[in-house]
Amino acid sequence: MDKEQLVDLLEETGRLLELKGENPFKVRAYLNAARALETWPGGLETAAREGTLAEIPGIGKAIAEKIAGVLASGEFPYHAALKAAFPATLFELFELQGLGAKKIRVLYEQLGVSGIEALEGVCADGRLAALPGFGAKTAANLVDAIAQRRSHAGRFLYEKAAVLAETLRAELREHPAVAQIAVAGSYRRHKEVIGDLDFVVATADPEAVSAFFIAHPLVEGVIASGATKSSVRLPGGLQADLRVVSNEAFPFALNYFTGSKEHNIGMRHRALQRGWTLNEYRLANTSGEPVPPIHEEKDLYRALGLDYIEPELRENLGEFAAAEAHTLPRLVELANLRGTFHNHTTASDGRNTLEEMAEAARELGLAYLGIADHSKSSFQAHGLDEKRLAGQGEAIRRLNAGYGAGFRLFAGVECDILPDGSLDFDDETLAGLDYVVASVHSVFNLSEAAMTARIIRAISNRQVTMLGHLTGRLLLSRKPYPVDIPAVIEAAAATGTIIELNCSAQRMELDWRWWPLAKEKGVRCSINPDAHSVTGLQRLAHGIGIARKGWLTRGEVVNCLPLEEIGAVLAAKRSRA
């Protein structure tokens, strides 16, 4: 039983308790425990053996015992007993907008509705509308929600959401009644996948702004529209919420709607400790000292005894303790980047030539660009053999001769890690390059132990400068292959291997949740766009957002180093004793 499976079991237990009508705080305890486990970096087996599971914040004695039992036996009788009371298909109903545990329970008990198909039936024949607390409008909304779910997954890559977010932001900003505007929510926190967009606007004329918003040409449907909140559906099914507040309330609304929910609870808790109450409109004194004036978010954090916490860090993963102790990192910024590695050209599966890629990098103001086309085993990507690789190296040397001191191309390769952990080229070939990115592109179905050993063997090679996309995941479409990430991080630290933060929209890995551990172990990061075209280089901006989410500073990101220093870093592993 791995951590991911256990997290799923705890989540499902929470849902089942909710369906059963249990104490909502007990429900929350299971959901909290699932989340606590998900983000906790330690090893489960070790904690269970040492009896320290209950020391994880959010996990107490009862759940710790259950987890230990699951790990020991592979069985979770508490969950199994709950699950036996409801059909498995009932869970799909939670995915419909407008349906929660209470209504699902009523539908199941009163009408025997056990899934979406059955729900469609009772919506159509009028039986749902006849239930107490339900009505014709509810039935119609559920029919819509079913259609919505069928046509859209409901989750969106950051890059896709960004286009709509920035378009709407720019147009709202132009509206004469809009004094301040921000896109808050998970977009502002720079999550890799976005569920919806949250616009927060300060205005003296809420009606005008709301009317403009719901009538915008990008809006395909209005879900809700009130005095302070509107919800609409954008192309592709992305939901966008607008909150309109006064100028005075703006910093509070911005903070509240940026979240995360867990971060908000921390903020509120700190306010309560001071005898204050915090909500999306104000910080008010109830039984403490007078509250200081607050004009922007920074003032709010200061009032609560905290350094300003950047939105990317607001996940309640240690930011409060660090902000209180003045030990928050100064996060890396796009302007810090000096170059990047892992880029493709027409030599393998890229769409632009070497010259075009170099020119695009120079236009972006980068001082260096690493070229890492695929190696020969990646047939599907037209990978380079030794001869073509040598030819590309020649071309790079010729181009470099013409660039002068301000720009340089580095000759590398994205070398396949073969199933046994050996590399696609011999050491002599690799040694002739400036650097090597090693990546897994095939045979994903190994056991976790075999995959971990495969990757560790590869990065133990002195010619491997950095490790590419560590788990092979494609967000929203392909699960990561099983691999022991802490073990790979340990090995990277021991061997002096850089780990890539691949900022292809679907990859965005090494995942931000692991970077604090990597950083603690002394592993350095390279933010790589995995660009297959000149526009692909633009993704560096999104990569920076994820790096910030991983608490990374410019000192930990090698491609923030100037051209004069980066060569030595690329060569460092080869010269290790």
Place this chain on the structure above:
DNA sequence: GCCGTTTTCGGCCCGACTGTTTTCAGTCG
């Protein structure tokens, strides 16, 4: 079920919107 500068009991975030209701429950974020 978790947690503790409110500390072993008694809280646990809370406001907006919708749809069904004549005062509120459910859902959502």
